[in-house]
Amino acid sequence: xxxxxxxxxxxxxxxxxxxxxxxxxxxxxxxxxxxxxxxxxxxxxxxxxxxxxxxxxxxxxxxxxxxxxxxxxxxxxxxxxxxxxxxxxxxxxxxxxxxxxxxxxxxxxxxxxxxxxxxxxxxxxxxxxxxxxxxxxxxxxxxxxxxxxxxxxxxxxxxxxxxxxxxxxxxxxxxxxxxxxxxxxxxxxxxxxxxxxxxxxxxxxxxxxxxxxxxxxxxxxxxxxxxxxxxxxxxxxxxxxxxxxxxxxxxxxxxxxxxxxxxx
Amino acid sequence: xxxxxxxxxxxxxxxxxxxxxxxxxxxxxxxxxxxxxxxxxxxxxxxxxxxxxxxxxxxxxxxxxxxxxxxxxxxxxxxxxxxxxxxxxxxxxxxxxxxxxxxxxxxxxxxxxxxxxxxxxxxxxxxxxxxxxxxxxxxxxxxxxxxxxxxxxxxxxxxxxxxxxxxxxxxxxxxxxxxxxxxxxxxxxxxxxxxxxxxxxxxxxxxxxxxxxxxxxxxxxxxxxxxxxxxxxxxxxxxxxxxxxxxxxxxxxxxxxxxxxxxxxxxxxxxxxxxxxxxxxxxxxxxxxxxxxxxxxxxxxxxxxxxxxxxxxxxxxxxxxxxxxxxxxxxxxxxxxxxxxxxxxxxxxxxxxxxxxxxxxxxxxxxxxxxxxxxxxxxxxxxxxxxxxxxxxxxxxxxxxxxxxxxxxx
Numbered sequence: 001x002x003x004x005x006x007x008x009x010x011x012x013x014x015x016x017x018x019x020x021x022x023x024x025x026x027x028x029x030x031x032x033x034x035x036x037x038x039x040x041x042x043x044x045x046x047x048x049x050x051x052x053x054x055x056x057x058x059x060x061x062x063x064x065x066x067x068x069x070x071x072x073x074x075x076x077x078x079x080x081x082x083x084x085x086x087x088x089x090x091x092x093x094x095x096x097x098x099x100x101x102x103x104x105x106x107x108x109x110x111x112x113x114x115x116x117x118x119x120x121x122x123x124x125x126x127x128x129x130x131x132x133x134x135x136x137x138x139x140x141x142x143x144x145x146x147x148x149x150x151x152x153x154x155x156x157x158x159x160x161x162x163x164x165x166x167x168x169x170x171x172x173x174x175x176x177x178x179x180x181x182x183x184x185x186x187x188x189x190x191x192x193x194x195x196x197x198x199x200x201x202x203x204x205x206x207x208x209x210x211x212x213x214x215x216x217x218x219x220x221x222x223x224x225x226x227x228x229x230x231x232x233x234x235x236x237x238x239x240x241x242x243x244x245x246x247x248x249x250x251x252x253x254x255x256x257x258x259x260x261x262x263x264x
Numbered sequence: 265x266x267x268x269x270x271x272x273x274x275x276x277x278x279x280x281x282x283x284x285x286x287x288x289x290x291x292x293x294x295x296x297x298x299x300x301x302x303x304x305x306x307x308x309x310x311x312x313x314x315x316x317x318x319x320x321x322x323x324x325x326x327x328x329x330x331x332x333x334x335x336x337x338x339x340x341x342x343x344x345x346x347x348x349x350x351x352x353x354x355x356x357x358x359x360x361x362x363x364x365x366x367x368x369x370x371x372x373x374x375x376x377x378x379x380x381x382x383x384x385x386x387x388x389x390x391x392x393x394x395x396x397x398x399x400x401x402x403x404x405x406x407x408x409x410x411x412x413x414x415x416x417x418x419x420x421x422x423x424x425x426x427x428x429x430x431x432x433x434x435x436x437x438x439x440x441x442x443x444x445x446x447x448x449x450x451x452x453x454x455x456x457x458x459x460x461x462x463x464x465x466x467x468x469x470x471x472x473x474x475x476x477x478x479x480x481x482x483x484x485x486x487x488x489x490x491x492x493x494x495x496x497x498x499x500x501x502x503x504x505x506x507x508x509x510x511x512x513x514x515x516x517x518x519x520x521x522x523x524x525x526x527x528x529x530x531x532x533x534x535x536x537x538x539x540x541x542x543x544x545x546x547x548x549x550x551x552x553x554x555x556x557x558x559x560x561x562x563x564x565x566x567x568x569x570x571x572x573x574x575x576x577x578x579x580x581x582x583x584x585x586x587x588x589x590x591x592x593x594x595x596x597x598x599x600x601x602x603x604x605x606x607x608x609x610x611x612x613x614x615x616x617x618x619x620x621x622x623x624x625x626x627x628x629x630x631x632x633x634x635x636x637x638x639x640x641x642x643x644x645x646x647x648x649x650x651x652x653x654x655x656x657x658x659x660x661x662x663x664x665x666x667x668x669x670x671x672x673x674x
Contacts, residue, residue: 139549183555187409
């Protein structure tokens, strides 16, 4: 029987932020990516077995919450997350970030190396390779998104995250959802995600693991080595049998990889 | 009533199987399909056509801006307009327009428009579109999340540069200029008339009304669909307490004139189909970058002209459908006059823009279409809306100068 997680709302920088939390032990902050941010996912339960997991929803992602109107760039966004850690009373928690969340985690660790414990960057955004750009997810229509996000678009995992719309209302909601998420991350990643992180990454002192999915079409696996080579002592690991949404597609395995690294 | 001749400058030589073989005419249209020697021919014939429109008496000639686009090879309409200022003497030069958020600093637009206004003797209409998502977000890389904010700031800077009597400093979010002081300044005072092309969003209507600008609905779907949108526009004007002067509005309509309705089909069908099936073949993923439209507009169900659904609809349509549904007004002068008069009344537009070079239409046919429109259709419509004053038309000086050495003749 899986116990419930807690939800709290904190006021940061003039806006509300939803933070889900669960578990006990060392703190672990999970920063979500462009997709699969809603609610709580089983991989967080698995992490909560060993850690106190905090999972904030990035402003702009939730209907009704103020979008990041005063957050114009990565510096603003990174400062926002420093404020969030402070509001949660966390000192140097482990940070696990997916995609934009991974980029934020890396920025935090670069700007203020003492602000984080260990880092896990899962399919992180923030670098750009001319010869391996990945699929342009901004130009991927809603009905093709599942193909881009998962190694198997017809898997249970894919349907769990992006169920087949049953009617026009659901279809409309999904379209708006896609626009809201991508417009929010697009503010920081459009049109190419290289926003200067590469200049700052050498400042990162945290023990860092970079995890990439072998079939990730958005952040191709070559980015694992690219990130790891720019962070002193970092290692890169490629997970097989998964695309971009590795924590949904390979829940147990992903949680295992993260836990082993953080405990090690 | 003012009738202006609009050129998109399409590339006329896309392969027959273009829409089956490639996913988009815009953004990632294969560059190997572009042949520069053919473009040399096209630019020259298109400029001839625009100059001819002036010669046969059109009130204005319109040019616009697109990027990475095989149906509009005019990334800089200001270059086109510059050649026209020297080779025409009567028509208003309507640049629809410069996508302000693409210029850094947008003072460049203030300067170039001021140059065009001075060279042409005050014949310029200044158009300021936000620009399509394909042009701004995908081709020019502007972040959709900030596009509109950047556009409005650029607009404010341009207007201030035109109207502020003294040099000033501008501390914007996207533009910081310590010495804003453009040379030259526009000939028309306080500034050239401003027209805003838009896609039917309420926010834009509110803004154009407040600024007292012309709103132009540039649609390729014709007057029958356009009337729904323009109904919304006029209702909004009423709600805002703005008068109903038809010259507040502009509309673009495709028109094909021939001796008879049958002859029109025979002459123009293939070119109209080229336009709708090839020129508007845009990959759905490029039609609307996330953040380009507000969630509010999306929820209001803004109808996209581009994208998968629209593409499928058009691919199945033929000449008869395009004419029947009003995408194109085509036929004998009598048919065209009747439909166009109904369209202008239904839309309530004082600034009609007509697209007479359509898709793959060659020069001789474009000239024929233009001449027949000018001689047989134009006079019948000219008097419409005479009871209203057009406050949004250029005020040129008497007998402006034109090219001195080369003749402006045909």
